[in-house]
Amino acid sequence: MFEMPKVSTSKTPYVFLALGAALFLFGSYWGLFVAPPAADMREVQRIMYVHVPTAWNWMLAVLFSFGCAVAFLFNNDSKWDARLEGGLEVGTLFAFLLCCQGAIWAKPTWGVWWDWDPRLTSTAVLLFAFLGILALRNFVEDPVKRAIWSAVATIIAAVDLPIVYMSVKWWNSLHQEQSTPQTVASPFHLPLRTNAFAVLFLMIGFIMLRSRVAAYRLRRELAAPPVRIGEEAGELV
């Protein structure tokens, strides 16, 4: 049944945000001033300390949205719709950040802002897919239809992601190997890991808060219209 979602008022998201912000400050300070510059890419390489954590967590956000969409279609519980809204919006934000950070890094390194590389292209495609779903959510007024349709659209878009990746990979490729602690020299580990957790905590905090806002809106939409004073409920005037 599609029922009114409960809204928790716990302080947990604020704890995550504070923890994430503190770790992010520490990790970024370390990455910018303490860690040595990379031999071949010089100072530009330091954008890795935000770019790579954003990329990892963006994939988690997409996975989370997909999970919420599937969970909603299976048990029709409105809390999954509220969570889906949080996941979609944070996923869109992260995809946008990824494209911007990528462009800032690509211009001095490759000499171009944009390149038709599989990861870049699939991020951009998913960004537009998520923007489309958010637009759909905006235009549908019936909360039940909105929840079902955006869950369906999220599943279709998430299934598309590996296909886009594969097809663009066949089409053209130039991107760096993915950065993982194994492919990165050890002096870079500490800031990279710190920032990965920092962005993860920030993301959890954002998704929790955004889902809470979505749940409040659902409650308002699903609430019975107010009964005016002096008028019995259900009585026809």
Place this chain on the structure above:
Amino acid sequence: MLAAALRKELLLQWRSRGQMMAVFVFGAAALLLFSFAIGPNAHALRTFSAGFLWLGLLLSSTLTLAESFHAEMENRALEGLLLLPSDPRALYYAKAIANWLQLTILGCALVPVMVVLYDAGTTELLTLFAVIVLGTAGLSAPGTLYAAMTAQVKAKQTLLPLLLFPLIVPALLASVKATSLAITGDPMEQSRSWIVLLAAFDLIYWSLCGLLYGKVVEE
């Protein structure tokens, strides 16, 4: 059930064939305009002809797909159909097949326009036909599902392309590549792998969208 629903869809399309003609003129006009974007450079036009053909077809498809649910929204006909003791999937597949057929005819009709305008002749007609059949199948499966959603929304003209365009990137890419290889020659035998990719895309979305359609239209 599927046969009855399909018969209804085809009858609907046959009776609105004037609209089909208008969409064809729209697609041909788009192909004409693309050539102005490049300028009178015969070599460049021939190189990009496959991309233009598929972009023209994609733009036209948003018109036909949106139109395909127009009749269902009048007098709440869709609700009446869903009250019948039948599987909503039959309704979906009937509509998707009808849209597929319409887009295939449209694609085949746009090929001569492309050949004339861009001097993009080919002898690989069978390959070209196969690519058009598979590519339009990739457009119509998710397109029909999204049209079912957006037909009930205010801003349908904007929302349908907004949802559909990012999704069909792999199908578009594979179709353009395979068509281009058919036109400019395929010494490396690459077109087979693009056709396989296209077929895989079709298989995934024809099954997934059929599964999800029941959820989309249920009340």
